[in-house]
Amino acid sequence: MYLEIPGKFKGLVGQAHQVARQVFRPISRKYDRAEHDYPVELDMLAALLDAMNDATGGIAGSGKLSQQKHSEGVRNGTNMSTVLGLIELCWGDTGLALSLPRQGLGNSAIAAVANDEQLQRFGHKWAAMAITEPEAGSDSAAIRTTAIADGDDYIINGEKIYVTSGERAEAVVVWASLNPNIGRAAIKSFVVEKGTPGMEVVRLEKKLGIKASDTAAITFTNCRVPKANLLGNPEVDTKKGFGGVMQTFDNTRPVVAAMAIGVARASLERTQELLLNKGLNYTKSDQDLTALEASLLEMEADLEAARLLTLKAAWMADNGQPNSKEASMAKAKAGRVANHITLECTRLCGPAGYLEDELLEKWARDSKILDIFEGTQQIQKLIIARRILGKSSSELK
């Protein structure tokens, strides 16, 4: 047993923290106010990050996540380094971390299922992910966007919303059905490159938080893409089908949990700086604690539990162990405690927590999305409960 951050990632964590402190924090408020402005600083940073990734094997984003298969010995690999990197980056700014070029969820999908030819074409493109529709949120099997075969192409029709980096990305991975009558087995993902006729960004959403991240609504009107842009197997297998598409999420849920941990830690640290003369005393008896200290201790315990659950889920992925339940546990716990902590910190700090000269109010807005996207709190609970109770999705709805 060893539950510390491995020495080999100390450098990476330190670098990610410097990025968060020196790059994200100084421009955090600027892009919170200027929603939809492109954070130009990120291009420079992306170049630095590519260099860091090439030098260290990955610090940011979910671009290279996958379930690792290997022969022997314990591994601490990409899943763990990504989680550790994102905790630090989101300590800086969640919206900016989400806006990092080439680190999107679309890249994750490509990394997970693309064939060699597709990797060649799309591997270095910044790819967004388009799943949600106005009438299909958590129930991603209910999507109505269609991709109908026509000669060497598919013709895509439909409307997608909440596409993170939908305007900035160079390509969008779109979920669409080959045949809406068959249901979830017919759902496939397609890479649609920016500029493809028929694909149009119709709107950028105004949001509660993570304003630095652009969230687009995109329509597809007779949008023609080559058949070679379908990711994975084009066959409709009614027996398997959906599982493969959903598998991407087993790898990305711990990453979103990590983001929640980062922003919550930022709030907790800042609140301690503002309200305590020196650090928390972990040996004070329960009855001697002030209400503030008791609250801070409870929050720290919750956060530490969430952090360890997240590391466990990532560790399992790195070691080829199925981690669907653990990934959901991490996401559920981290999502709810991060939202609670950021809100509680604004309360504890009074007006300073509410006004814009501190970032506390921003973190309290940013954290909410982390309990929603990549599967809401409720969806995570469904996944966990079905596993523990041995129930199917038709039994436990």
Place this chain on the structure above:
Amino acid sequence: MNAIGIALNLANRFAGSDFAERTRLRKPAEKLAYIVTRRGFSAVIKSQGALSKRKAKTNKDKQSQTSQKPSSLFDLNLSEEQMMIKDNAARLAERLREEAASSAIDRKPSEAIWNEFDELGAGYFILPEDLDGMDMAHASETWMLLTEELARGDMGQALALLSPVSVALAISRWGQSGLQHTWQSKLIESGRVQASVAHQETGVNRNDAQPSCTAQKKGNSYRLNGHKTMVPISQSAEFFLVSASLKDKTFLFLVPRNSKGVTVSQLPSMGLHSADLGQLHLKNVDIPLYHCLDAGNFDAQEWLARSQVAAATLATGTAQAILDYVVPYCNDRKAFGEPITHRQSVAFMIADMATEIEGMRLLNSRAASRAERNMDFTKEARLSFLQATSKGMQAGTDGVQLLGGHGFIQEHPVERWYRDLRATPLLAGSLII
């Protein structure tokens, strides 16, 4: 700010400046940044690697003296030895569960259970190798694993059974050599010496770090005065390890039950009945100086931290027992024509319970693993204790709730677990890891 931080800060300011935009310098600048950074980071990482290797080497020299295990990777796997001990404990836990369910349990573990516990060999784990023991007095992870498994059987019996172990662990960790030898020969003789720690005190003013029980040095002995409560195996213990204030500091004193001035009484409590909790009264009790557990290395905070992890672990095992129980119960229980687990309100409670238990277990594991490696674990212990206190009790109350009216009657064990779990915050100072 280190070198990388300074570089990033400069790059950031430059990237956001109008100057870069106006002069269209950004693209070449990015290219340059890429090359410099890649080379720079490679170098930094290499040098960090070399440094940590050098550090590791000096640590290793130390490790051979302090029996630390070298491991640099995050790893939740158990060693073969740990798995073996855990499996054996799990079998005993099943027996504890049966015993606890039968009303025959007369406020303490039966002789048969004590014998089965002895067969686990905990006494020999503690003894040093030159006495044919396994030299595991410092194997905190193993003690944590054993504690959780036994609590999964029954929290009260686990507390009782592990009390002599904790006293032996404390003596081998902090006792003077004379006391250590005495204790070792007793362990060799019988495998177990009935003893428990007496730490909690009556009244509402609690400060775990400062007992109101006092010790005074009188010539060649310490004189102890005060009252202790919630003392495990109060009927059978031959020795009590009593926490008391000596001047301003807290120490542990080994008090033989037959000392003059010692009386033991009973006072029933909400739960933990199978631990045989009792009260200990000390009136001018004189014990020899070497019965004070201080070979110059005693740290009351460390002792308390070890006990916080043990208490958190007891709660975790008990909460796991609840989860083990409610899953089949709720799957079998039908209402409105289907199993109640087909309802989200029920299923979500169980999902949360499972999640929190896993979180508790990981907090305990981290604290125990740090303790075993001689790393500071004060913070980790407190966090595990806090989380187990609140989430353990949550599991207790949800367990009863999930069974509804059936949860409230003694036909099912959940009401007992509910009562037992309320004791978690009071178990600081009882067992140690």
